[in-house]
Amino acid sequence: MATVSPQVESRAAELLRRLTPAERLRMLAGDRDLYRDMLDAAGPERTAPLYSAAGAPRLGLGGLLCVDGPRGVARGVSTCFPVAMARAAAFDYGLEERVGEAIGREARAHGANVCLAPCLNLLRHPGWGRAQETYGENSQHIGEMGAAFVRGLQRHVMGCAKHLACNSIEESRFTVDVRVSPETLHRVYLPHFKRVVDEGVASVMSAYNSLNGEWCSQNHRLLTAILKEEWGFDGFVMSDWVFGIRDGVAAVNAGLDLEMPSRIFMDDRVAKALERGLVSQSRIDDAALRLIRQQVRFVSVGDGEYGAEIIACDEHRALAREAAAKGVVLLKNEPVPRDEGDGPGRPLLPLDPRSIRRVAVIGRLADVPNTGDRGSSHVKAPYVVTPFAGLRAALTPFGVDMVHDDGSKSERASAVAAGADVAVVVAGYDYRDEGEYMGRFPPAGFEKLLPRPPLRLVPKALMAAARLRRGQGGPLQGGGDRRSLTLHQAEEMLIESIAAANRRTIVVLVCGSAVLMERWRHAVPGILILWYAGMEGGHALADILLGARRPSGRLPFAIPTSADHLPSFDPDAAVVEYGELHGQALLDHRGVAAAYPYRFGLTY
Numbered sequence: 087m088a089t090v091s092p093q094v095e096s097r098a099a100e101l102l103r104r105l106t107p108a109e110r111l112r113m114l115a116g117d118r119d120l121y122r123d124m125l126d127a128a129g130p131e132r133t134a135p136l137y138s139a140a141g142a143p144r145l146g147l148g149g150l151l152c153v154d155g156p157r158g159v160a161r162g163v164s165t166c167f168p169v170a171m172a173r174a175a176a177f178d179y180g181l182e183e184r185v186g187e188a189i190g191r192e193a194r195a196h197g198a199n200v201c202l203a204p205c206l207n208l209l210r211h212p213g214w215g216r217a218q219e220t221y222g223e224n225s226q227h228i229g230e231m232g233a234a235f236v237r238g239l240q241r242h243v244m245g246c247a248k249h250l251a252c253n254s255i256e257e258s259r260f261t262v263d264v265r266v267s268p269e270t271l272h273r274v275y276l277p278h279f280k281r282v283v284d285e286g287v288a289s290v291m292s293a294y295n296s297l298n299g300e301w302c303s304q305n306h307r308l309l310t311a312i313l314k315e316e317w318g319f320d321g322f323v324m325s326d327w328v329f330g331i332r333d334g335v336a337a338v339n340a341g342l343d344l345e346m347p348s349r350i351f352m353d354d355r356v357a358k359a360l361e362r363g364l365v366s367q368s369r370i371d372d373a374a375l376r377l378i379r380q381q382v383r384f385v386s387v388g389d390g391e392y393g394a395e396i397i398a399c400d401e402h403r404a405l406a407r408e409a410a411a412k413g414v415v416l417l418k419n420e421p422v423p424r425d426e427g428d429g430p431g432r433p434l435l436p437l438d439p440r441s442i443r444r445v446a447v448i449g450r451l452a453d454v455p456n457t458g459d460r461g462s463s464h465v466k467a468p469y470v471v472t473p474f475a476g477l478r479a480a481l482t483p484f485g486v487d488m489v490h491d492d493g494s495k496s497e498r499a500s501a502v503a504a505g506a507d508v509a510v511v512v513a514g515y516d517y518r519d520e521g522e523y524m525g526r527f528p529p530a531g532f533e534k535l536l537p538r539p540p541l542r543l544v545p546k547a548l549m550a551a552a553r554l555r556r557g558q559g560g561p562l563q564g565g566g567d568r569r570s571l572t573l574h575q576a577e578e579m580l581i582e583s584i585a586a587a588n589r590r591t592i593v594v595l596v597c598g599s600a601v602l603m604e605r606w607r608h609a610v611p612g613i614l615i616l617w618y619a620g621m622e623g624g625h626a627l628a629d630i631l632l633g634a635r636r637p638s639g640r641l642p643f644a645i646p647t648s649a650d651h652l653p654s655f656d657p658d659a660a661v662v663e664y665g666e667l668h669g670q671a672l673l674d675h676r677g678v679a680a681a682y683p684y685r686f687g688l689t690y
C-alpha cells in the first residue's frame with residue numbers, strides 16, 4: 087500500500103536525484119558511535135539520546151530522530167502509560183488510538199519524529215520477558231491494537247512496527263533460530279504486522295533472532311518477498327539496535343534499509359561490494375528513497391503545538407488513569423458472608439467505603455513505583471501513584487484507616503490483615519523478574535564480527551561492557567524471561583496466610599502476562615490483574631475497587647492451570663519450532679480447561 091501522495095513521491099524522488107551516490111550510501115546507517123554509546127550507557131547519568139539517521143542537511147532533510155517506545159516516550163520525563171499488555175486487556179481500539187496520539191505528541195515535544203513502537207510480537211508463551219510490551223496471544227487483536235496505536239501516533243510522528251518476526255524469547259534473542267512453516271507464519275505470526283503495514287506505518291524494525299535459518303535482518307524472504315513485495319510496504323526497514331545485523335552486504339541485499347543506531351556493518355564493506363557489483367545501485371537508491379519518502383511525508387504532519395507543557399499534562403495523566411482502569415481484569419469476585427451462618431450476601435467488590443473502618447494493603451509491591459521493565463521501553467515518570475497511595479487517596483476522605491505492610495514478616499502481616507475489614511495483597515513481579523535483557527555483552531557470536539574500538543577507548547569500553555554485564559548502571563537492568571510462571575514462593579505463602587487471617591482478601595496482580603495461581607486462587611474471594619499500570623495505576627486501582635469505574639478488562643491471553651498445557655519454552659534453546667497452536671487454541675486442542683480463558687473478565 088502506498089503511504090504517500092504523488093506529490094510526496096515526486097518530491098522524494100527529486101531529493102534522491104540531488105544526492106550523490108556517496109550521500110545515498112551514507113544514509114543507510116545511524117549517526118551514533120557504538121563505543122561512545124557503550125560508555126554513556128554504562129555511565130550513571132544516562133538519559134536516552136535522540137538516535138539520529140538518514141539526514142541530508144545540504145538538502146534541508148533533517149533526518150530521523152528516534153525514541154522508544156511502547157508505554158510512553160523513553161526520554162527525559164514523560165507520561166508513563168500502562169504497558170501495552172494492560173491496554174490490550176481493555177479491548178478498546180479508540181482508547182489505544184488516543185494513547186498512541188498522546189505518545190506521539192510527547193515524542194514530538196521531546197524533539198523526535200520517530201517512535202519505536204508498537205511492539206507486535208505475538209505472545210506464544212507467557213514466559214517471554216518482554217510480554218508486557220505487546221498485545222497478547224491473538225493475531226487479529228494485536229493487529230487492531232497496533233493499527234489503532236499507529237493511527238494516533240502518526241498524527242505526530244512516524245511509527246515503527248517491531249520486531250519482524252517471531253521475536254518472543256528474550257534471553258536467546260541474539261542467537262535463536264525460530265523454525266516455522268510458511269503456512270503457520272502467514273496464518274499466526276505475520277497477519278498483525280500486515281495489518282499495521284496496511285494502516286500505513288512508516289517503518290518496520292527487523293528482529294534480532296533468525297527465522298528458518300536466516301537472521302531476520304538479512305532475510306530476503308521476510309523483508310523483501312513478503313514485506314515489500316507481497317504486502318507492498320513502501321516505508322523503511324531498520325535493524326534492531328546495535329547487534330541487529332551481522333553482515334551489511336547481506337542485510338542490504340535482503341531488503342534492510344537502515345542499520346541502527348550506529349554504523350557497524352554498513353561501512354566501506356558495502357561500498358566495496360557496490361563497486362564489485364555484489365550490491366546493486368538500484369537497491370541502495372531504493373533504501374535511500376524509502377528513508378527520504380517517509381521524512382517528506384512527515385514534514386507536514388502534526389498541528390505545530392509541541393511545547394514542553396504537553397509532557398505529562400493533565401489530559402495525558404487523565405488518559406493514563408483511564409487506560410489503567412479500563413485494563414484491569416477482574417478474575418474473581420465472590421461473596422463473603424460477614425459471620426458464619428450468614429447468607430452468601432453480595433460479592434466482595436466493589437467496596438463500600440462507608441461500611442469499612444480499616445483497609446490493610448500488603449506486599450512488597452504495594453507501595454513501590456513499579457511501571458514495568460527497565461529495558462528500552464522504560465519511561466521515567468514524573469511520579470508514580472502506587473497501589474497503596476491510590477487507595478489511601480480514595481479512602482481516607484471517608485475516614486477509613488489505611489495501613490500498609492510490606493509482607494516481609496508473615497506473622498506481622500497476618501496480624502495487620504486480621505485487624506482490618508479488608509486486606510488487599512499486591513503481588514507479582516517487577517523489572518528484576520521479567521523484561522528486556524542484555525546478558526552477555528557483546529552477545530554471543532559477535533566477538534569476532536565487531537570492528538575494534540578506537541585504541542584509546544579500549545580499556546574504558548571493556549570496563550563499561552563489564553559493568554553492563556554485571557547489571558550495574560546502563561539502560562538494561564534485570565529482566566529476561568520468566569522460567570517459572572507462578573508467583574515467588576514467599577508471595578504465594580503470604581497470600582495463603584493473609585487469606586487465613588482475613589476472609590475479605592483481594593489479590594491484586596502486577597505482571598506482564600499469565601501467572602499460574604493454582605496454589606492459592608481457590609483460597610481468596612477476590613482476584614484482579616492490575617498489570618504494570620503506569621504512573622496513575624494506584625488511582626486506577628482505587629477507581630475499580632470502589633466502583634467509580636466498573637471493571638471492563640478482559641484477558642488478552644488464556645491463563646492455564648499448568649505450564650504443561652503451554653507450548654514448550656526454553657530460553658536457552660538454539661533452535662525452536664513454532665507450531666500452529668498456542669494459547670487458548672492449544673488448550674482447546676488438548677481438551678484442557680483454562681484457569682481463566684482468553685477474553686475472560688468479570689464486572690459489576
Ligand code: BGC
Binds near residue numbers: 154462
Ligand atoms: C530493542 C528495541 C528498541 C531498541 C532501541 C533494542 O534493544 O529490542 O525494541 O526499540 O533497542 O532502544
